[in-house]
Amino acid sequence: MSRATVEIPATTRAFLTRPRTATLTTLRPDGTPHVTPVRFTFDAATGLARVTTRAGARKARNVAAGGPTAWVALCQADGFCWVTLEGRATVTADPGRLADAVRRYTVRYRAAPPAPPDLVVVEIAVERVLSPNDGIPVLKAK
Template sequence: MSPVVEQLSPVALHFLALSGTATFTTLRPDGTPHVAPVRFTFDASAGLARVTTRAGSRKARNVSEGGPAARVALCQADGFRWITLEGRAAVDDDHVRLAEAVGRYTARYGAAPPAPPDLVVIEVTVDRVLSLGL
């Protein structure tokens, strides 16, 4: 577990397990932000947040085009309580990583995510956490 993730309180970890949605911010090639609502999972033991999406989606393309330096932010909010997970992101279509992402998504949301033929997982290695009320 990363040192940043180790600092999360039990309340924050519980909040991240609730069936919520988040905003997912990536950077377009011109440097402007792209913000999209997403469902995601957070694996505290690995320090990874995961978002499943289509390979051709703007968010996946932004991460891919950003290369190894691609940074993203996920922000889940409920009223005045919120938590933002920031980190480096990578897009992967490996079937093992996809199965892990789909399994965690299904456990969190009670149903499997959409399964387009070009399904990929964006894995975010969380290295910064900001929050309020948690």
């Protein structure tokens, strides 16, 4: 099975590198949305967004409970300029993936993320990008 990646305009990629806070929307086990502010990174080359958090945080538990079909939305806004990244998410405590997420976060926000003992990374395989600024990019199979 090929993994879809999203081609996005350079202006959108640049917007997603600004050190801003976003909101992450996950679904609780009862189906209601849970929205929380987060800091994140996005790798346009791989189509992967990352959010570091505690394993016990509601957002991580929601993603874990959703299994392989856990769909999330990550939205960064600045005034009327916004970009939403949507895709399937997983939670991992893999040391290599955590180190990569922390490194990317530190570069983007110029400070390391909090480091609780139960640190995990929510990885979002972005399948859809929504933005009124550049239109909706086309998905391409990799």
